[in-house]
Amino acid sequence: MEGYIPLANLTFIFIQVLIVGRSSVLAFGKNSTCSDGLGLNYTLPMFEVCRERPDENGKMMATTPKIIQRRVSCPNSGMARISRHRQCRFPDCLRNPCKNGWCEETMVGFKCHCSEGYTGNSCEKLEKAAIISRNQTQHTTSTITTTQQSTTTPDFNECASNPCRNGGTCTDDDNRYLCQCMAGWAGVNCLINLNECLSQPCLHDGICLDGINSYTCQCGDGWTGTNCGIDIDECADEPCENGGVCVDGLNSYTCTCTEGWEGSTCGVNFNECASNPCRNGGTCTDDDNRYLCQCMTGWAGVNCLINLNECLSQPCLHDGICLDGINSYTCQCGDGWTGTNCGIGKSYFKFL
DSSP: OOOOOOHHHHHHHHHHHHHHHHHHHTTTTTEEEEEOSSSOEEEEEOOOOOOOEEOTTSOEEOOEEEEEEEEEEOTTTOOEEEEEEEEEEOOGGGGOOOTTEEEEEETTEEEEEEOTTEESTTSOEEOHHHHHHHHHHHHHHHHHTGGGTOOOOOOOOTTTTOOOOTTOEEEEETTEEEEEOOTTEESTTSOEEOOGGGGOOOOTTOEEEEOSSOEEEEOOTTEESTTSOEEOOTTTTOOOOTTOEEEEETTEEEEEOOTTEESTTSOEEOOGGGGOOOOTTOEEEEETTEEEEEOOTTEESTTSOEEOOGGGGOOOOTTOEEEEOSSOEEEEOOTTEESTTSOEETHHHHTO
16 A cells, blocks of 8 residues: 655645646636627626535534536527636545545545555556456465365455554554544544634634644733733733822723822822922922922911011000011101110100
8 A cells, every 4th residue: 555645745736736726717716707799798706715614523624625617608698618616615535535545635626546556536446467466366375275175365454554644543444444533633644734723713813823733822912811812911010109000901001190190100200399389489399299388588388478477576666556568577656756666765866
């Protein structure tokens, strides 16, 4: 029995099939076109892209495009021609059509590569030389065992060439073999790597990388998990400072800052002195969520808006009237008195 096809060769054959299939399909592109004989063309739509569908056991399986020939009658003109159209169906090799050989998938069906000594579309026939050789073998065996009054027919072990690849288990059967493939593999000889990405398991625009009976998702920014279904909590690292509250977003976060703080992480102390709150020459000092005013002499209050009343101490004597000023006062003295505080009698000047 012939050996298996290496994966690289199988890929090359598949590319060749695609190229041959493309050259056949290019004749009608996405649509088939008929002429009515009067210079007008009519376009017939093609089938859509091949998709997965359930097999007889309910398992979702990939389908492949096949080029099918059919006779098409064009409207109006009445002319007929052979047209090719695409049809999506399960790979033909999944039916194990090659009885004594391995199966190659093609764009128009399948091709059997027969084991040595076999021929036919399905490798079902023994070649003439092989029949003669087998008869000679049977005759020789019969001659050797004549004393036992029996003949034996040699049982050819189709599993002897290890046709099942990638860990598949071979079972010898009548004139054929069966491969029990490992998970993730399919085909007559277990050469088809099942694409676990066909079901599009990666969410939120994640990129799926197919493996052997597995897949890996490359997640977009802000997402994690096997299927990229978990939103990354950007607040987990507590980025907001000085009591700020973190609000998680998609690949982002927002800090709601407490009073006196600002910035993306509430790390910038808000300058309460920026508005010049201290009046009348007062000096402003910025503090945590507040400011302090150092007022000029004569002024008081949070913002230095209160003019201190220097008359409260009643500096004017002898019934003098005190007039408050800015960090000062003035005494209006009664008759006979003078001085800053009305403490000097006018008669004093007469004796001088």
